[in-house]
Amino acid sequence: MSKxxxxxxxxxxxxxxxxxxxxxxxxxxxxxxxxINDAWATLRSADPFWIGMAVLSWCVFMTFEGMGLHVFFRxxxxxxxxxxxxxxxxxxxFYSAVTPAATGGQPxxxxxxxxxxxxxxxxSSGLTVKFFTFQMALLTLGALLWIFNPGPxxxxxxxxxxxxxxxxFINGLSVAAVILLAINKNIVRGVLRFFINVGHALRLIRDKxxxxxxxxxxxxxxxxxVDMLTHHPIRLFHLFLIACLQVLGLMSIAYxxxxxxxxxxxxxxxxxTLQFLLFIAASFTPLPGASGAQEGxxxxxxxxxxxxxxxxxxxxxxxxxxxxFTMIVCFGAVLYDSAWSMRHAGNAGxxxxxxxxxxxxxxxx
Numbered sequence: 001m002s003k004x005x006x007x008x009x010x011x012x013x014x015x016x017x018x019x020x021x022x023x024x025x026x027x028x029x030x031x032x033x034x035x036i037n038d039a040w041a042t043l044r045s046a047d048p049f050w051i052g053m054a055v056l057s058w059c060v061f062m063t064f065e066g067m068g069l070h071v072f073f074r075x076x077x078x079x080x081x082x083x084x085x086x087x088x089x090x091x092x093x094f095y096s097a098v099t100p101a102a103t104g105g106q107p108x109x110x111x112x113x114x115x116x117x118x119x120x121x122x123x124s125s126g127l128t129v130k131f132f133t134f135q136m137a138l139l140t141l142g143a144l145l146w147i148f149n150p151g152p153x154x155x156x157x158x159x160x161x162x163x164x165x166x167x168x169f170i171n172g173l174s175v176a177a178v179i180l181l182a183i184n185k186n187i188v189r190g191v192l193r194f195f196i197n198v199g200h201a202l203r204l205i206r207d208k209x210x211x212x213x214x215x216x217x218x219x220x221x222x223x224x225x226v227d228m229l230t231h232h233p234i235r236l237f238h239l240f241l242i243a244c245l246q247v248l249g250l251m252s253i254a255y256x257x258x259x260x261x262x263x264x265x266x267x268x269x270x271x272x273t274l275q276f277l278l279f280i281a282a283s284f285t286p287l288p289g290a291s292g293a294q295e296g297x298x299x300x301x302x303x304x305x306x307x308x309x310x311x312x313x314x315x316x317x318x319x320x321x322x323x324x325f326t327m328i329v330c331f332g333a334v335l336y337d338s339a340w341s342m343r344h345a346g347n348a349g350x351x352x353x354x355x356x357x358x359x360x361x362x363x364x365x
Contacts, residue, residue, distance in 0.1 A: 042313025060249030
């Protein structure tokens, strides 16, 4: 156990170092160019009203982050409190922010809800559908903005257009992969059996048959819940609308930063177009928080939006609200979960005596 914790700790330290090195590189380059004083002056002059709007936009994003999973559970006739759903979203957001390619978020959310009596299969299917609707909302809104408002991107260097196209392609592949997993149970079963066999060979899994039985139940729960991708378009559309509100909350932060720095030449849709395309272009970077790609992309996409003396300040303010603010606030959810786990150590069952209802997905028909 100590070796496992030590390995996990080293992983988090490496990821934290990547984040800090990226931030340090931005500050160093800015200092070398004489921009750091301008950045500090820009931050000090930021309009408090629009800073508050940035916080509100973040709250909208985080609220609907949790509501997507909440509505999915309700569609499956499984009871869950709104507060617990939002807390689950915050747990996932924190671990997604500190792990490469956001790979740590969903496993920690499954563990978080498992400790409270919710089945892993049901939770995994909910997170899969939620990921699918988020990607669809991101790509759909991004494509519409690019099609109907191409002007802002045309002012950027040509490389930005090619990187954006690659971003659309890679994010589109992730959507296709989710659909394939949803309609083909044998692929999921094959992947789980492969890892079970590896774990058994390495003596990490002692009772192979028991683990296979658990995996089979998880597969059943997963597919009985995720079948809305192919059989329940109305329910899926409801989740898609929630994802749209979530995405719009996150992307609106860029416009709030723009207005906070005293500018109004570009419209809300101009800023949103650039922000959507930047997010899509940088999201496939396999580093915690897409560090480096997000900062570098901001320079490329917004260099014609912000004056030179405000660009670094805008970058720092924008990155704070879209990334560091999430880590700071959502770390509180991690501390809460740790305290809850210590209080309930050794206790069985879920919260509020709802374990039986939580373990069995509701009728999706």
